Amino acid sequence: MGAGESTPGSTTDHGGTGTAISLPESDELPSGSVVTASGRISRAEEYEEPSRADQPFTPLELSRLDEALTLASRETGLLFSVYLGDLGPEPQARVAQLHDELEGSDEAVLIAVSPEQRVVEVLSGADARIRLPDRGAKLAVMSMVASFKEGDLLGGLLSGLRMLADQAGGRRRTR
Numbered sequence: 001m002g003a004g005e006s007t008p009g010s011t012t013d014h015g016g017t018g019t020a021i022s023l024p025e026s027d028e029l030p031s032g033s034v035v036t037a038s039g040r041i042s043r044a045e046e047y048e049e050p051s052r053a054d055q056p057f058t059p060l061e062l063s064r065l066d067e068a069l070t071l072a073s074r075e076t077g078l079l080f081s082v083y084l085g086d087l088g089p090e091p092q093a094r095v096a097q098l099h100d101e102l103e104g105s106d107e108a109v110l111i112a113v114s115p116e117q118r119v120v121e122v123l124s125g126a127d128a129r130i131r132l133p134d135r136g137a138k139l140a141v142m143s144m145v146a147s148f149k150e151g152d153l154l155g156g157l158l159s160g161l162r163m164l165a166d167q168a169g170g171r172r173r174t175r
Helices: 058-078 091-101 126-131 135-150 155-170
Strands: 011-015 019-021 033-035 041-043 079-085 107-114 119-124
Touching: 041 091, 058 135, 058 155, 079 119, 079 155, 091 119, 107 155, 119 135, 126 155, 135 155
Parallel strands: 079 107
Antiparallel strands: 011 019, 033 041, 107 119
C-alpha cells in the first residue's frame, strides 16, 4: 500500500489533528448492520427468548413465590430462601454450601429442591433452628413432597413456606 491509501475499517493518523476512520463498504458489513449518518456502525442481532419449557414457573407464579418468601421473612424475622435445581452428587453438602453463602445464614432457612434427583432439604441456621425444630421442618417437607408428587411444584413450595413460617412463629421482639 502506498502513502495515503487505507484499508476499509482502518485508521489513518493525521499528525496530531485527529484520526480519520475509513468506513467499510456496505457490502463488507455483516448482515443486519448499517452505517449511520454519524458514521457509527449499528448492528441488529436476533434475540431468542428462553423457551417456556425451560422455565419451571410463569412470571405470575414467580411473583407469588417472591411474595410468599417476603411475607414469611417479614412475619418471622427469619430469612427464607428457595433453591430449585440440581444439587450434584452430594446433595446435603451442596445444600450446606448454598446455605452458608446466604447473608445472615444464622437466621436463614433454605428450602432446596432438586426435582430430577427427587431431593427436598430444609436447612436452618443456628438461630433459626431454635425457633424451627427438625420436627416442624420434616412436616413441611412431607407436605411439599405430597404436592410435588401431584405435579404441583409451586403449590408445594408455597404450602411448605407457610408451614415453616407458622412453625417459627412471629418475629421476636427484643426489649
